[in-house]
Amino acid sequence: MxxxxxxxxxxxxxxxxxxxxxxxxxxxxxxxxxxxxxxxxxxxxxxxxxxxxxxxxxxxxxxxIRLEQKDYQYLYDAGEAHAFMDQETFEQIEIQKDFIGEQEAFLQSEMVVVIEFYEDKPIGISLPDQVILTIEETEPVVKGQTAANSFKPATCENGIRVLVPPFVGQGERIVVQTEDSTYLRRAD
Known part of the structure; x- marks a missing residue:
């Protein structure tokens, strides 16, 4: 300190x-x-x-206060909590879903997150800035709707709703910013 x-x-x-x-x-x-x-x-x-x-x-x-930050790999949904594994020691911990908050929808199998600790107690979690998601549902392109700023709603595999450009269709993989659920680009 x-x-x-x-x-x-x-x-x-x-x-x-x-x-x-x-x-x-x-x-x-x-x-x-x-x-x-x-x-x-x-x-x-x-x-x-x-x-x-x-x-x-x-x-x-x-x-x-300087918090200890450690990399953990997301393992699985454990009911009321999520299980994570320490990348160095391979020890597993469970973190309550309400602690993770709105970003919970972005958790993906084997994703590496940063967990902050204060006196060995987890007090914060940071997910990667961007994730790749598949679009499950979106409106078809309307002829003449090619203006660059006319975005349409889309629902991704994790239930998150994102506004996407008209040329992005169902089944496509996109890069989404986890902080505010905004579309960045098509995934490679």
């Missing part, structure tokens, strides 16, 4: 505050006409998911 000033907190930083572990989601440096400058920080608790808005003055110091 390292001490940093309150005005040095950046989005993504993990800090110890009020006896718990928090990740900075948004930060906003405020310099009022009167009084000292401060950093308005939106925090998310990594243990219970609660949110907090806090002001940190530049004179205040907080403990910045």
């Amino acid at each position: 390292a001490k940093i000033n309150g005005n040095e907190i950046k989005p993504g930083n993990v800090i110890e505050h009020q006896g718990s572990v928090w990740r900075a989601v948004k930060t906003n440096a405020v310099k009022p006409g009167k009084g000292g400058a401060f950093n308005q920080v939106e925090l998310r608790n990594l243990i219970n998911g609660s949110k907090l808005n806090e002001r940190f003055r530049s004179s205040e110091t907080v403990e910045k």
